[in-house]
Amino acid sequence: MTTDPKANSAVTRRQFLKRSAAASTVFAIPTIIPASALGKGGAVAPSNRIVMGGIGIHNRGGSDLTWMMGEPDVQFVAICDISKERREAVKQTIDSKYGTKDCTMHRDIREFLVERTDIDGVLIATGDHWHALASILAMRAGKDVYSEKPSCMTIAEGQAVADTAREYCRVYQTGAQRLSEPNHVFAIETARSGRLGKVHTAYAHIAPWDAAIMGNAWKPAQPEPPKDEVDWDIWLGPCPWRPYNSSYVQGDWRGLYDFHTSCIGEWGAHTFAQAQAGINALDTSPIDYKYVDNPTGDGMVTTFANGAKMVLSRGDKYWHGSCGERFDGPEGWVAAADGYSKPDASSPALLADFKKVIAEYIARTQRPMNHVRDFFDCIKTRRQTVANAEVMYRSMSTVHAANICMWLKRDVKFDPIKAEFVNDAEANRLRSRAMREPWII
Amino acid sequence: MKISKLKQTLIVALLSSGVYPAMAQAPAKEQEAKLIAVLQSNAEFLQKADACRELARIGSAECVPVLAGLLADEKLTHMARYGLETVPGPAADEALRAALGKLKGRPLVGVIGSLGVRHDEKALAALAGLLKDGDAEVVQAVARALGKIGSAEAAKPLLATLPDVPAISQLAVCEGLFRCAEALAASGQNDKAIVIYDTLRNLKQAPHQVLAGALRGAILTRQKDGLPLLLEALRGSNLGLMLAAERIAIEMKVAEVSKVLADELAKAAPDRQLVLCNVLGKRGDATALPGLLGLAKAGDKAARVAAIRAAVEIGNAAAAVPLTELLKDAEGEVAQAAAAGIAGLPGPEVDACVLRLLGSGDQAVKLKMIELVSQRRIATALPLLLKIRDDKDEALRSAAIRCFAELASETEISSLLDRLVTNTNAAEIAAIEKALAAICAASADPKACVAKLVAALPKAGPEAKVALLRTLGVAGGTEALNAMRAAVDDSNKDVHTAAIRGLCEWKTGEAAPLLLALAKSSSGQVDKILSLRGYLGMAAKQDVPAPQRLAICRESASMIQRDDEKLLLLAALANLADPESLNLIVPCLDVPAVKREAVATVIAVAEKRQKSQSVEITRAALKKAAEVVTDKPELAKRAHELLQQMETEK
The missing domain is CATH 3.40.50.720 (NAD(P)-binding Rossmann-like Domain)
Known part of the structure; x- marks a missing residue:
């Protein structure tokens, strides 16, 4: 530089x-x-x-x-x-x-x-x-x-x-x-504002394809193109070297440990942030992850330090659509997912407040209902975005901890403050991977 | 050490079975020995790389020497570190440290990075020695590794090299220092952190992001004592630092910041007022409200708008009354911001403020308040809206009725019906209908709602009657159904048609006999067709038992004359996994206009056939279907496949 x-x-x-x-x-x-x-x-x-x-x-x-x-x-x-x-x-x-x-x-x-x-x-x-x-x-x-x-x-x-x-x-x-779309913001704000009572459980959608268990197979080697055509070394970046195959560059790397974060990361990168936002947990991650004996993590129950649970769900049990989240409290539930004009709720009375909830959110945060616009506004005002680096780090830590739980095939406990698994050297070794030189950060 | 070919093959198989199945392997010591053997063998690169991956998870001091031995191997150096970096204990540190003096270029860069990841304080001296290396990548890696170690000792060589570091590596040294400063502040050594931040912010020719970061650290670490620095940057002419200060001021937890900045508002130029408003809004501290609301009243338009938004962002109901005073501001944007602000401010005090204006404002204000009542869902506004709905101003009246309808609950049904029965205004009727439908759908006692709707029917004009009938359809139940049937005989054509449509769209199969009777007895052709279609639609209702659905289809088939209804019949039959339905489908195979759909239906029914059901009817239907479908080879092919499957059942 x-x-x-x-x-x-x-x-x-x-x-x-x-x-x-x-x-x-x-x-x-x-x-x-x-x-x-x-x-x-x-x-x-x-x-x-x-x-x-x-x-x-x-x-x-x-x-x-x-x-x-x-x-x-x-x-x-x-x-x-x-x-x-x-x-x-x-x-x-x-x-x-x-x-x-x-x-x-x-x-x-x-x-x-x-x-x-x-x-x-x-x-x-x-x-x-x-x-x-x-x-x-x-x-x-x-x-x-x-x-x-x-x-x-x-x-x-x-x-x-x-x-x-x-x-x-x-x-x-x-x-x-x-995090910048009205239906999801409504669900999140309805949960966050106490309209459902104290939310005890959030549900977060994980992708209905791929698995949590990952592979590492090489594809057949092909002649490496000239760097100007495809720079294979840079494509690999910090990952372990492997021989060139054009399909990686075309996007066929899902399910591979070096390049993918599993079905949990595929949608959890969205939905965990959505779920954590509704239970005021965007600055932390769950402390407890219960292993589920299936290939995907479907049904895994995670628990935050405040007692709230977040359950990983692969199907359409809790919503109708993709990338959904749902919040359950003693006074009702609310859910949102893509593909529907309005969120789902346990009572029409909750939905009747849609405009009010969104107006209050916009007034309180002065954020637009447009994710890229929020980014550009923040470039101008230097404030933090709605899905800022800390939000990403915490929600993705949840993704990675859930993956590690699945990979180790047992329960794990995580300390979000220290960013380490509790008394668990085996899990802690999976928190990072040595980056290939010169891509050292 | 050499291993046998067989053993090597087994290990390769073990490694290639996927990353995480391998994680479930047991005894780690035994497995580690096998992996070490792979690394010591003449195995292929992939096998050795996979062994390193696995050692990253289970390796102990035992594997360190062999991994360390690969650090100089240009191809395997990364994977060797991949294995070593997570091995617990001092052996891995010592091995990496020892490699520092032996390696050059990228393998050295990698080892330096791994020492940083492992926070190896014992590597400090050796790393510091490399800060003068001629390879810029090495210098940058060292600077960042020292930063990861993050102690006062690690900061020293970085501070020493900073003044003379080549431009290409300056940023890395700054980053190392940032990391040290953060670690020092986190461990309570604020004075040492401040020295670093101050050094960085006084750096000549530093990139703007470094100066911004240094200012941030210098202010936040000083806490309350950082306020003068913050103000200096906010007031200053260095725009980059001013922008950084804006962000820092939002982040700063010191309580005094809000008051100090609010005091600054009145003195600042309009451009700085924008910045201050942004900060004060994000800080959410109500102590800034008076200053912001004062600015909202007068001054630069953009600053006034920013002040209103900031006051609203703070979320304190005390802002409501001052904002209402701006609703009729000469500057449209100011008035708009004030209205949007009131809409979003939380709290019952704000609702009360809206109600006051709804009761006392002029027409324009009342219209705006009705909009806010609707948005804020202020149910206590209903009595006031009742009064306004008789206002002589049509716009106001309509808005009040729409709003009333939106907010009405079960207790307002009678009031809504009173308003509906004599109404002829289409927009008002639509609003009331929507409200009644929502109330009926959510009611715990739908029968009571229906009774009120039915009682209102005789008093209602035709337009209102149509709305009431549609609402009865939403409510459902026997009494509503009877009222719907009775309305079929209404002398008004619109009411009559609405009633037939209501029966056709009835939610349950309860309407089936009524529709059949109408299909048979209606004198008008349109009524006959509508009723027959509605009757056929009952075959798709979940509450209708399967035998009854088939009976509906059978009954309909005898009355159907047009191809359109034949298609509806086929659609209904496709959902019935009953070979008997084939008797109704087969005749359609001879009708050119529906032949293709009939073939598809035969196939659909055949695919759902239970093995216990009769083969003969299905086989005959499939054979005929395959014969007649000459223009869709894929359908013919599927029919033949099903026939073949049935043959194998024998």
Whole structure:
């Protein structure tokens, strides 16, 4: 990394202009900004735009990119990807969106971060095994980060992401977008506000495909392409070396220990945060995990220090749709999942408060019901996002502890303050994995 | 040590059986010995790498020498560390430390990283010696490893090297120092942490993120004594530090911060007022309310809006009354922010404030309050809404009725019905119908609700009657069904049609005989078709027993004349796993317009056939289906497959 004082002062000036505009309404301009900074025809002035770069944009990342480019004050200017084909495809998407030809392409994340000092934030949508490392590298370089989920492969990685965000005062958002969707916010707020009485049990959906038990088989070796076509060494990043096979790069790595966080992480990266939000446990993880004798973790009961339980559930027993959560209290229950126009609740009276609950949430938090907008607003105001690094670290620690419970085929106890399993050397050895040099954090 | 080929094969099989099945392997000592043997053999890379993986989980001091021996192997160095990094006890530390002097390049970088992960204080001196290494990757790894060790001793060489460190490694050294400072502060050595933070924030030419982080540490570690630094940054001209201070001020737990910043509000320029409002809102401290509400009244528009939002964010009901005074502000955005704020402020005091304005405001304010009553679901507003619903202003009247309907509970049924029976305003009728339906659906005593609805029918005009009939459909029950049937004979065409539709959509099979009778006896063709369709629909009701469903289909089949109803019949029959239903389907195989659907239905029924059921009817139907379906080879193929399956049953 280099130090470029000129670039730094430009960044700070630009950030302040953006931040000021965010605090006003619909980009009304506060007095500090000269008229010359205004864009024409209702467009956001260049000095007011958030400059973004993409890292590893593919599949889900493509949806994120489209979503983000829809924000009027956001402009993507660069793409970093180990695959030439994808670099070029994303460049074309970005250039055609803005009618320009200047989206730059980068293969090596380290060079990208050094060269593009003008970039405020990055969208990270690589394979799962790169999410944490890319986030850390970007935040070290002074970027704010939106990272797809699951955002870390181990408890130690999650902690390192949270540490880096804190150390460098960076804005970080994990792609747990349901924390910004009205149906889920309603369920969470209904639970959190005591409308159900003291919630004793939360249920969290785990993915209905894959298993908790993971494999490590190599695919047949294929000739490694030139680095400019596909940089296999960077694709592997911190993971143990294995021979090239193009299907990994295409996304066929689910179920492999080095690259995936199992069916529990696949959706738990969303739903554990949703469930923990409703029982005021976003700053911690359960202390007790009860092993279930099945391949997936379905039905595992975890318990928080305050006595509340969170149950992992794979089917549609507690909701109708995907990525659901449910909260049970003595005075009723509420559930939300994707694909339905309204949440489910034990009584129509609870649902009747939908608008009220959402209005109170927005007033109290001043957050939009739009996950990427929350990220961009926070870039401007420097506040923490709804799914910030600490939220990610804690909810993903729950994912990893539940996985470790399944892998060891026995109950485990976890101390969220020390981030270690209690009197359990065997489990503690699974909290981290040695990273392949030079990708040491 | 060499191992036999057979033993090696067994171990390879054990390792390749998946990561976590292997975790369940027993006696660790025995397993470790086998894994060590793999590493000492001429096994392939994959087998050795997998042995390292497993040793990461179960390895002890026994495996350290062999893993350490692989650290210099460029291909296996990472996996050797993968195994070593989690081995408990000093042997692994010693092995990694010993490797420092022997390795270069990336293997060395890896070993340095592992020593950091293991927090090996005994490696301090050796690591410090490498801070002057010519390899930038080595220097950066050392800086971060020292940071992970995180003691005052670890910080010393980092502080010493900071002034002269090459630009390429400066950030790593800063990060090492950040880690040390955090660890020192966490262990109560705040003075030492502050020295580090102050050194970093006074660093010339440092990246903005380092200066921001250093300011954060310097202020938070000083706690209350950090306030002057915070204010200096918030007031200062360095915009990067000002933004960092904004975040720090939100995070700072010192109680005095809110008051100090609130006092700053009146003195600050509009751009800084925005920053202060943002902070005060996020801090949620009610002591800032007077300052924020004062700013909300006058000044820069953006700052006023920000002040309102911040006051609301604090969530204190005391903000409600001052905000109501802004509802008619000349600045539209200010008024809008105030209204949105009142809507979201929690507490009964806020409800009371809304009610006061609902009772005393002018038309515009009342309209806004009705919206808030609806959003906040203030049930105590019902008497006031009752009064307003007779207001001469149509907009106000309609809004009041809609709001009343939204909030009404079972006790308001009579009031709603009074309003409904003579009403001709479509929007009002729709609102009342929606309310009545919601009340009936949620009622613990639906019979009582139905009795009131039925009693209102004779007094109701046609539009209201239609709404009442639809509501009776939601409520259900015998009395409602009888009323629905009676309404079929109503002289008004709309009421008559609504009643037939109500019967067709009845929730239970109870309506089936009525629909059959209507299908047979109605003089109008439309009524006949609607009733017949409704009757067929009863075959899909869960509460109708299977034999009765088949009877409904049989009865319908004798009356069906049009292809559209034939398709409905086929759909109903497809759900009945009864070979007898094939007798009703087979005739449709000869009807060109429904032939394809009939074939699909034959297949569907055949697929559900129980082995105990008669083969003959099914076989005959399948044969005919296969013959007639000339344009859908996949259906013919499936029919033949089913026929073959039935042959094997013999």
